[in-house]
Amino acid sequence: MTVRDQILNNATTGLFLYSCTYSAIINNTCENNNKHGISLESSSSSTVANNTCNNNYRGISLSLSNSSTVANNTCSNNNWEGILLFYSDFCVITYNLLQENIKYGVYLFLSSDNNLIHHNTFVDNNLKGNSQALDDSTNNYWYDTLTLEGNYWSDWSGTGSYAIDGSTGTEDLYPLDEPC
Numbered sequence: 001m002t003v004r005d006q007i008l009n010n011a012t013t014g015l016f017l018y019s020c021t022y023s024a025i026i027n028n029t030c031e032n033n034n035k036h037g038i039s040l041e042s043s044s045s046s047t048v049a050n051n052t053c054n055n056n057y058r059g060i061s062l063s064l065s066n067s068s069t070v071a072n073n074t075c076s077n078n079n080w081e082g083i084l085l086f087y088s089d090f091c092v093i094t095y096n097l098l099q100e101n102i103k104y105g106v107y108l109f110l111s112s113d114n115n116l117i118h119h120n121t122f123v124d125n126n127l128k129g130n131s132q133a134l135d136d137s138t139n140n141y142w143y144d145t146l147t148l149e150g151n152y153w154s155d156w157s158g159t160g161s162y163a164i165d166g167s168t169g170t171e172d173l174y175p176l177d178e179p180c
Helices: none
Strands: 006-008 015-018 024-026 029-031 036-041 047-049 052-054 058-063 069-071 074-076 083-086 092-094 097-099 106-109 116-118 121-123 133-135
Touching: 029 036, 036 052, 052 058, 058 074
Parallel strands: 006 029, 015 036, 024 047, 029 052, 036 058, 047 069, 052 074, 058 083, 069 092, 074 097, 083 106, 092 116, 097 121, 106 133
Antiparallel strands: none
């Protein structure tokens, strides 16, 4: 299934897929929705790419959606997170622009384990906090394990690693000097 559309001003979620395996959500604009811009639940091995999710409660949410890819999306000015993973393992989050979300750019919540998060651009998320991302799960890598390149963080000091909020003490060991 491939979905392409402009989804605006809904009382709940803009685009919601439930129990759809190998789906592709590509080239959508999801704005001003009262819940999520895009939400996948129990939809493993799916791709969410080239979407714009602005001014929603959350930009993109994956729940129980293992082995999925979230790439080349813009998530900005959302009232909570840009991207949320909830019980979603072995996912790849890459080349996304996460900008000015009230809370975190990316939040890995409740047993979202063994995920790769790299080559994303984090700009001015969670301005009242310590970090632009939160990881409460295990065995997640905030850098490409092959190239040893991480993410761009607008608040990174320019030396050392970048600390990720959360109970696991995760770090992006290889922050990037320039946006992706």
